[in-house]
Amino acid sequence: MKNRSITVQGTDVAITSRHEQDYISLTDMVKNFDGGSALIEQWLKNKDTVLFLGVWEQINNRGFNSLEFEGIRNEAGRNSFYLSAKKWINATGAIGLYAKAGRYGGTYAHRDIAFEFGSWLSPEFKLYLIKEFQRLKDDEARATSLEWNFQRTLAKVNYRIHTDAIKERLIPPQLTKAQTVTVYASEADLLNVALFGMTAAQWRQANPGQPGNMRDAATLEQLVVLSNLESINAVLIHQGLPASERLAQLNGIAITQMRSLLSATAIKRLGQTPE
Incomplete structure (x- = not known):
């Protein structure tokens, strides 16, 4: 000390x-x-x-x-x-x-x-x-005492995030073959599909009462992965890969990174007993 x-x-x-x-x-x-x-x-x-x-x-x-x-x-x-x-x-x-x-x-x-x-x-x-x-x-x-209470609160939040991950609410869905060959109207929607499994319009249709857009409703982990996907997609575009191939690669990367982030979240709560 x-x-x-x-x-x-x-x-x-x-x-x-x-x-x-x-x-x-x-x-x-x-x-x-x-x-x-x-x-x-x-x-x-x-x-x-x-x-x-x-x-x-x-x-x-x-x-x-x-x-x-x-x-x-x-x-x-x-x-x-x-x-x-x-x-x-x-x-x-x-x-x-x-x-x-x-x-x-x-x-x-x-x-x-x-x-x-x-x-x-x-x-x-x-x-x-x-x-x-x-x-x-x-x-x-x-x-x-304040630090312990703060860590305790974080542990509870982390536990809920981990539970959601187990229920596969946060892990991006693996795209179907039909989805990967579809050319989306914008690169933004290509990233949306790779990470969230749907376009912005599809999300709005599925969530009519939700304010904002799908990225406003994203978790911190999802936003971190989205930022990574933007950089990776820029590299793939420079390499001349078509949209369908980029989408398949980005979806695989999104799944891997989300699993890694959620595993790290689970580690944080070791030693804590959530209520």
């Missing part, structure tokens, strides 16, 4: 994803506090912080080096003790903290750890941090 950000008491705080979890920039969190980035190392030097980080890693990280952690825990609290995020990660294989380079660089922490750091900085800042983080997660959840 791409980097996101929230605004906490006027400070823009970056959030990124790692191990499919949200990580919050500690570097951004300290921007408006006296001491800046030095506060992160000051917090890491605290013995209670080391104990908290150790417990978090033991719960969440199978690869955590507990032996190295024991050595760090024993040293924590002494005046000479020093611990940076990089040193902690390299020594213990920790995953709760990590340093990131680039535009959104800095020290990042899993949200559990970032909230703990927020408490150390300021209880007020922590509360606003949690509030804005939750607002972000709620917005993301709503967006995901």
Whole structure:
């Protein structure tokens, strides 16, 4: 997932994803506090912080080096003790903290750890941090729900289209020999017969109450194939093929392309259960 950000008491705080979890920039969190980035190392030097980080890693990280952690825990609290995020990660294989380079660089922490750091900085800042983080997660959840509903709707529509195809309502009929030798009045009707199995006049006669023409009533798939047929027909005309031969070829192409498009439509709905 791409980097996101929230605004906490006027400070823009970056959030990124790692191990499919949200990580919050500690570097951004300290921007408006006296001491800046030095506060992160000051917090890491605290013995209670080391104990908290150790417990978090033991719960969440199978690869955590507990032996190295024991050595760090024993040293924590002494005046000479020093611990940076990089040193902690390299020594213990920790995953709760990590340093990131680039535009959104800095020290990042899993949200559990970032909230703990927020408490150390300021209880007020922590509360606003949690509030804005939750607002972000709620917005993301709503967006995901809308996307799911949209996909669900598409699946229902695709299912109905596929059902129609099974009933052979959308697959062009294979023309009779008599139809293929008939010379139609226009190239437009030649394409109509190749795709729809009838001329524009025949469609109007069969659909007296339908507004518009047969192409207005066409499905998206039919219109895609019709566009392809127009290009192919132009090539066949340049080749000097008579209308009857072009009609037979175009009808075969229309049948093949419609089947392919409707099969692709069926693939889209795999994994969805239509109502």
